[in-house]
Amino acid sequence: MSLLRLRELSVWFDDPARPAVDRVSLDLDAGRMLALVGESGSGKSLTALSILDLLPGGAHRRARAIELDGDNVLDWPESRRRALRGGRIGTIFQEPLTALNPLHRVEKQIGEAIRVHQKLGGAAVRRRCLELLEQVDLPATADMLARYPHQLSGGQRQRVMIAMALANDPQLLIADEPTTALDVTIQETILELLKRLQRERHLGVLLISHDLGLVGRFAEDVAVMHQGRVVEYGDTDRVLNRPEHDYTRHLLAAEPGGRPRPTAPDAPVLLRAEHLEMHFSGRRRGWLGARETVAAVDGVSFDLRRGETLGVVGESGSGKSTLALILLRLIRARGKVVLLDQSLDTLSGRALRPWRKHMQVVFQDPYGSLNPRLTVHQAVEEGLRVHHKSLNADQRAERVRALLAEVGLPADSGDRYPHEFSGGQRQRIAIARALILEPDLLILDEPTSALDRSVQAQVLALLKDLQQRRGLSYLFISHDLKVVRAISHRLLVMRHGKVIEHGDTERVFEAPEQAYTRRLIEAAFNRDGKQAVAQ
Template sequence: MSASDGRRAEGREELNRPRPTNGPLLEVEKLAVAFRGKRVVEDVSFTVERGETVALVGESGSGKSVTALSCLRLLPGAGGNPAGRILLDGTEVLTAPDADLRRLRGGVAGMVFQEPMTSLNPLHTVERQVSEAITLHQPLAGAALRARVVELLRRAGFPKAEDRLGAYPHQLSGGQRQRVMIAAALANDPKLLIADEPTTALDVTIQAQILELLERLKRELGMALLLITHDLNIVRKHADRVVVMKDGHAVEQGRVADVFAAPSHDYTRMLLTTEPRGQPAPVADDAPEVMHGEAIRVRFPIRRGLMRRVVAEVKAVDGVSVAVREGETVGLVGESGSGKTTLGLALLRLEDSDGAIRFEGTAIERLERSALRPLRRRMQIVFQDPFGALSPRMSVGEIVGEGLAVHEPGLSRAQRAEAVAAALEEVGLQPTMTERYPHEFSGGQRQRIAIARALVLKPRFLVLDEPTSALDVSVQAQVVELLRALQAKHRLAYLFISHDLRVVRAMAHRIIVLKDGQVVEEGEAGQVVAAPREAYTRALMAAAFDLRAAEAPGLRT
């Protein structure tokens, strides 16, 4: 090695050597990130002190997640070399060698990713995935390792964790998958938890439990939290400081109380005053029934032992009946794991079930696949996890047009392209985006692509599974308006599944409340929201509305 090479090596060692730990736990200075030469984050600076919660907020595509991923150098491909300076617990992240990055990732900072279904390995069980996060940093094995896995899952709010250790991600609800991610991120008691929309897939009561859990862990471990969210109520109640991002820039930051009480930027003021409002158009008295399910039951076996014998079963849906008329929205609410998504899949014959199912007056519960196929275009679904539902190898134009190729093979290429462009415009995307791929879009933009894919076939019945969960409040309001306008124009029937009761109140004519696979209450939306009869429903409404009500601007409880 030459003398100059030696000096450069010494310089790198000095740069990567941990700094004194009495400063901020995380310091981001003039961060810039570009994809394919286009800057998506520009000149972003902020700090996270030890034991403090800092929230990054902004619309989809504002650069929140890119900023968070940069803090552990997790950006893929062309975005993998951000510029600027990031210090984490005294270590310079952007120039750190692989050994230091392995120590930082999981050992110093845990990460809860935005899309748990794509972040969890579909071929590995819950136990194996949480175990892996532990054993990378701790020498545990056997009974001690299993006990630690169960403990972490329970801490993350996973009910009956010991019974689901052998489950795979596709066998869990969206909320359960998110809790597995949280458990893995907390496996090594990190100093910093980076949580990218950690409550997006969770119902309001579990949201509160998870956030209370994070608050308790902060106190017990002295842990700091970098929270990426579009829910400003969460920021108001759980963050110490907030950084507001727009178009890759930090346009405003400061103490939550100060920013919420007197925002200085027009964009921040817009975010604070926007939420879904209004009501759907009334349903015609003579509107025909489009979808009807009678006494629907879905059961999943619990297997144990070397031979994987069935020892019990989970009653995911237990005797539920539902009817949806033309032009009507039925809201389906309940805690994560209550059976909402499973019921929607059963009605579409995408999940095996018992019970009677009629679509447009035709009994479909026993139809063969070939007989069902002509009906598929008229009953569509928008899945909860848009990234997992969009093929990473297909362009947006191919994704949205795939259904047309199957159900309308007689269309010319130009006609199909025209239909795809129209569908994209209906959901607020530019037709020029057809050549791009899903990974090039924000979570909210991917959800709109999924909606366009369903709408392009002009269906009569749509299962909307958390269609606004990945969207910030301003885009939520736009999507609600869009869905209501499309319903009024085309007389669409919606089964609207959501944990966000503000959105359900703005969308639904009727509400069905599920708990443990059974209906506990149903009725007109206004009645269920304003005067719920059952204690369980009252708890849901209190978590959704009472905690948001009449709170002095800028004050946390």
């Protein structure tokens, strides 16, 4: 008998004739992992939320059966269905930093589910919290229990989320994109942890992911969803290696590939960084001891030529994003930043402002970086109002319309708001906003990590095309080495704030000199157990 059994599940919002989830039927056995894959909007998360009875406002659900261990939960009263959540069904969400309460310590967050479902308190809750920390490979110490989410790394936060999901010994674990924002090595350790817990506890795991490499390595079964329907379903090896549906083949073909167009051999240096250093105060040694000094960026130097892409890779905490903030002069640091032969570290305030139009940034989460109260036209136009005050409204509007068309957005995009667009379209809006000032340099901080593979391919193609036509230089920060390889001419590998390897991208990938670089590459490319063939 299946642990989880869905039969003809449908979810819709305004019109039952246009369902977001359309008659989905699935089976998941105890001790197995079933992966739901597909692009954003395919219905994966809505399917999982239907099981938990946690659909967003305005959504409607209909199903012939949602069975857990042979019992149809649709027949249960609301109080009994509520007890499933955090009880017999545990959930791991995509972004632990937003899923965890920033005001509560680790002990309270893990212990809350124990107190609610098991009616325990005091020392019994603490003992159970320490047991769970040990099970998810975190230090089972009072210090760890006393920490807040912001004091943990991304991998540690995700392990806390797993501990919370396991607190009441669930039968079913729902993991919704549990590794999206994590580095490749941490992705591996998190999925290996889930796999070990699956075997030890005989858990059924429903994994939602857009990373087909991880799915191929860890899931026994896979269901491919497209426009609310399951279009292919079966054993993972068969589906991923011998797909029958065109859409499955489309997803598999969307893995990042190709190489960047070569740069001109005589291209001038656009940006030069010399001995950049930035330190900050860490944890205090004891109650009265001095604070530790942590080197976020430690002696980093490089050149970036016009029309070139420099990829920056490394695990969380290696200093990648701090380096970007230093280059943008958003935080102060020692060393020199020279852009177009002008030393920026000698400028501040009003003197620095004209130089900001020469370097712009595209962030990881376009929804978070775009003002939800501004239309797309207003958001893109904003830079022109600050840096080109001589332009009138009609001239600004014409530039915005032309740029939105250049990045492949519909003609009516300017009058709409960010929430009306898909993730890939929002990233195009963010790129347009950065390009409106015609910069020489774009700093791209994880610009594709929150996107599906097929959408990633579209954004990468757009960036390559824009670089070719505009002569742009990119500093491309990412934890996804497949994406970095597809777009970068040279590679900078960072660890603990230092550059430990630097060189031509293909040379670094084919013959890495450092063991740390080899470990990153193996985690990204050896997920099927074999060395990836260069595309």
